[in-house]
Amino acid sequence: MTAVRMAGTVLATWVTLIVLLLAPSLLPERWQYYIYSPASVGLWMLAMLVAPFVVCAAAWRWIRTGAGRSKEGT
Secondary structure, eight states, rough: HHHHHHHHHHHHHHHHHHHHHHHGGSSOOOHHHHTTHHHHHHHHHHHHHHHHHEEEHHHHHHHHHOOTTSSSTT
């Protein structure tokens, strides 16, 4: 169950980062140049690699024990 929770946590982190990458496309075109600069895209790529480890470390107690789940469901 730990592996499933960890995989879910990583997938949720990646989905969040992808949504954050695509969200500025709704802004005016002249702003997109600054938001989608090579530096910001590079930082986004770095976040795709580092953020899952940070999120898993922060949520490790929940991943390991499943705190908050009902007793009947186990």
